[in-house]
Amino acid sequence: MSQTTKADANEHVNPHGGVDMNFDHSETATLAATAPATNWSQFGTLISVFFFWGFVAASNSIFIPFCKEYFQLDQIQSQLVGSAFYGAYFYGSLALYLASYLSGTDILNKIGYKKGIIYGLLISMVGSLALAFISGSGNATFPMILVAFFIIALGFSLQQTSAQPFAASLGSPETGAHRLNMAGGVNSFGTLLGPLIVSFLLFGAANATNVKADVSRIQVLYFFLSGLFIFAAIVFSVAKLPKTTTNEKLERSPKALRTLLIIGVVFLPVLFAEAIHENTGVPKAYIIVGSLLVILALLFGSMVAAKKNPVGWGAMSYPQLVLGMVAIFIYVGVEVTVDNNFGALLKRTEFGGFDESQMSHLIALYWGSLMIGRWTGAISVFNVNKKTKQLLTIIVPFIAFAVIVLANLVKGSPIGDYKYYPIFILFLIAANLYAQERPIKLLLSVSVLGVLFILVSLLTTGMTANYAIIATGLCCSVMWPCIFALAITGLGKYTSQASAFLITMILGGAIIPPSQGAIIDLDRGTEVNGITTGPYTHLSYLVPLACFAYLAWHTLKTKSVLKAQGLDVDQQVAGGH
Known part of the structure; x- marks a missing residue:
C-alpha cells in the first residue's frame, strides 16, 4: 500500500469517514512556515469523494431488504450485497500492495495520489453506469447487481487509499487533521442521506405502505452518480495540485503477504456460496462461518508464528498490529451487521412490523448515530480550553441529532419514533467525558456500552429494542481511531505498512453480516400470514454481542501488550493535555 509523508503518516480514514488523530506534530512548525494555506476549492472536490463513500455504503441498508424481497432471496443471499462491497475493499487494497511488492516500488506513490483518485473515480463510474444500465434493462439479476457494486467499491478502495495524503497536500500539514475531520463529517452526512434518498427513489412517497418497488427506479440515481464521478475526475485532472510523494523504502514482508493472500483465497467461497451450495449441497452457513473461523x-496463528520468529513478518511481527487487524475486522463487521440485518428484525410484528418502504428513518438514525459520534470526536482537533471542549462535547451531539431530525422532516419521515433517542446520546457524552480523549479508556467504554445495548435489545422488544440496536452506532462511531491508534503505536518504520494491513481488514464487513444472516435463515418456513414468527431473527443479535465483547477484551489485551513494551498510550495522551 501507499507510503505517506512524515506529517500525515499517522492520520487514517475508514470507509465511513472516521479519522485517526494520532497526529505527529514533530515537524509541523517547520512545515507550516512553507506550506500553503488550505485550497478550499480543491478541498471541496475532495469532500465530494468522502460523501460518495458514505452515501453508497449506507444505501446498502435499504438495498439489502429490497433485494431480498425483489429477487426472492434468503437472508444470507441478501447479505452478499455487503460481501461484494466490502470484499472489493480487501481485494483492491491487496492487489495494490501485491503490485508494489512484486515491482519493488510503491505503485501509488509512483503514479501520484492525484491520479490514484482519478483512476478510482473512473472505476466507480464504470460500476455505477453498469448498475444504471442493469437496473433499467428489465433483465436485472442479483449476480449482475453484485458485480456492479463490487466495481463501485473497487474504485472507492483506490480513492480512499489516495485521499488521505492528498488532503494533507492541500495546505499546511499542521491543519491536515482539521481537513480530514471535516471530510469525515461530510462522509457521515452522506451515510445519513443515503438511506433516505434511496428509499424515496425505490418506494416513492415518504410514508408509503406495502409499496412494491421496481429495481428500474434506481436507474436515475446511478446515472446521476456516474455523472458526478466523471465531473469529479475532470476537476481533479485539470486542477494544479502539489505532488505528494515520499522517498521511504518499501518494506518487504513475505510472510505477512502470504497470510493476506491465503485470506483472500479463503474468502472467495463466501462470494460464491450460492453456486457452491447448488453444486455440492454444502449449506451456505457452513461455507461462510467456516471461512470466518x-x-x-x-490472523491469530500469524501472531504466534511471528512471536517465535519475527523475520519476514514486517509490521505483523508486532502483536499490537495483529490484534488491531482482528479488531478492525470485528469492528467493521459489527458496524455493518448490526444495520444490514436490522431490516429483517424491523419486519417482525413485535419490533414494529415495518415494511421495506417504512424503515428508512430508523436505518438513517443508525447511520446518523455514527455521524453524532464523529462530529463529537472532531472537537478534539480544535485548540480550545478544557471547559470549552467539555461544553462542546455536550452540545455538538444534540446539534448533530437536530440535523438528523431535520433531514427526516424534509423527507417526510415519521420522526415521532425519535422522541426518546436523546436518552441514549447521553451515554455517548458520558463515555467521552470519562475517557477525555484517551483511546484505551474510550474504546473500553464504548465496547462495554455496545455489550449492554445489545443485551437490552435481546431482552426487550418494540422501540426499546430498536433504540438499543440503533444506539450501537454511537459506540461504533469512535472505535476506528481508537483501534488504529493502539495498533500502530511503537511501529516506527512499519507504520505505513501497518496502515495498509489494517485497511485490508475492512473485509470483516463482508463476512460477519452473512454469518448473522445464517442464524436469521433458521426462521425460514415459520411464516404465518406472511410474517416470520421464529425466534432466531431476534437471537441473531448474539453475533454483534460477541463482537462487542471481543472488542472489550481486545482493549485490555492490547493495553497489556503495549505496557510490556514500555508504552502507555493513555498516559501519553494525558501528559499532552
Missing part, C-alpha cells in the same frame, strides 16, 4: 485462525 479460518480467517481468524490465520
Whole structure:
C-alpha cells in the first residue's frame, strides 16, 4: 500500500469517514512556515469523494431488504450485497500492495495520489453506469447487481487509499487533521442521506405502505452518480495540485503477504456460496462461518508464528498490529451487521412490523448515530480550553441529532419514533467525558456500552429494542481511531505498512453480516400470514454481542501488550493535555 509523508503518516480514514488523530506534530512548525494555506476549492472536490463513500455504503441498508424481497432471496443471499462491497475493499487494497511488492516500488506513490483518485473515480463510474444500465434493462439479476457494486467499491478502495495524503497536500500539514475531520463529517452526512434518498427513489412517497418497488427506479440515481464521478475526475485532472510523494523504502514482508493472500483465497467461497451450495449441497452457513473461523485462525496463528520468529513478518511481527487487524475486522463487521440485518428484525410484528418502504428513518438514525459520534470526536482537533471542549462535547451531539431530525422532516419521515433517542446520546457524552480523549479508556467504554445495548435489545422488544440496536452506532462511531491508534503505536518504520494491513481488514464487513444472516435463515418456513414468527431473527443479535465483547477484551489485551513494551498510550495522551 501507499507510503505517506512524515506529517500525515499517522492520520487514517475508514470507509465511513472516521479519522485517526494520532497526529505527529514533530515537524509541523517547520512545515507550516512553507506550506500553503488550505485550497478550499480543491478541498471541496475532495469532500465530494468522502460523501460518495458514505452515501453508497449506507444505501446498502435499504438495498439489502429490497433485494431480498425483489429477487426472492434468503437472508444470507441478501447479505452478499455487503460481501461484494466490502470484499472489493480487501481485494483492491491487496492487489495494490501485491503490485508494489512484486515491482519493488510503491505503485501509488509512483503514479501520484492525484491520479490514484482519478483512476478510482473512473472505476466507480464504470460500476455505477453498469448498475444504471442493469437496473433499467428489465433483465436485472442479483449476480449482475453484485458485480456492479463490487466495481463501485473497487474504485472507492483506490480513492480512499489516495485521499488521505492528498488532503494533507492541500495546505499546511499542521491543519491536515482539521481537513480530514471535516471530510469525515461530510462522509457521515452522506451515510445519513443515503438511506433516505434511496428509499424515496425505490418506494416513492415518504410514508408509503406495502409499496412494491421496481429495481428500474434506481436507474436515475446511478446515472446521476456516474455523472458526478466523471465531473469529479475532470476537476481533479485539470486542477494544479502539489505532488505528494515520499522517498521511504518499501518494506518487504513475505510472510505477512502470504497470510493476506491465503485470506483472500479463503474468502472467495463466501462470494460464491450460492453456486457452491447448488453444486455440492454444502449449506451456505457452513461455507461462510467456516471461512470466518479460518480467517481468524490465520490472523491469530500469524501472531504466534511471528512471536517465535519475527523475520519476514514486517509490521505483523508486532502483536499490537495483529490484534488491531482482528479488531478492525470485528469492528467493521459489527458496524455493518448490526444495520444490514436490522431490516429483517424491523419486519417482525413485535419490533414494529415495518415494511421495506417504512424503515428508512430508523436505518438513517443508525447511520446518523455514527455521524453524532464523529462530529463529537472532531472537537478534539480544535485548540480550545478544557471547559470549552467539555461544553462542546455536550452540545455538538444534540446539534448533530437536530440535523438528523431535520433531514427526516424534509423527507417526510415519521420522526415521532425519535422522541426518546436523546436518552441514549447521553451515554455517548458520558463515555467521552470519562475517557477525555484517551483511546484505551474510550474504546473500553464504548465496547462495554455496545455489550449492554445489545443485551437490552435481546431482552426487550418494540422501540426499546430498536433504540438499543440503533444506539450501537454511537459506540461504533469512535472505535476506528481508537483501534488504529493502539495498533500502530511503537511501529516506527512499519507504520505505513501497518496502515495498509489494517485497511485490508475492512473485509470483516463482508463476512460477519452473512454469518448473522445464517442464524436469521433458521426462521425460514415459520411464516404465518406472511410474517416470520421464529425466534432466531431476534437471537441473531448474539453475533454483534460477541463482537462487542471481543472488542472489550481486545482493549485490555492490547493495553497489556503495549505496557510490556514500555508504552502507555493513555498516559501519553494525558501528559499532552
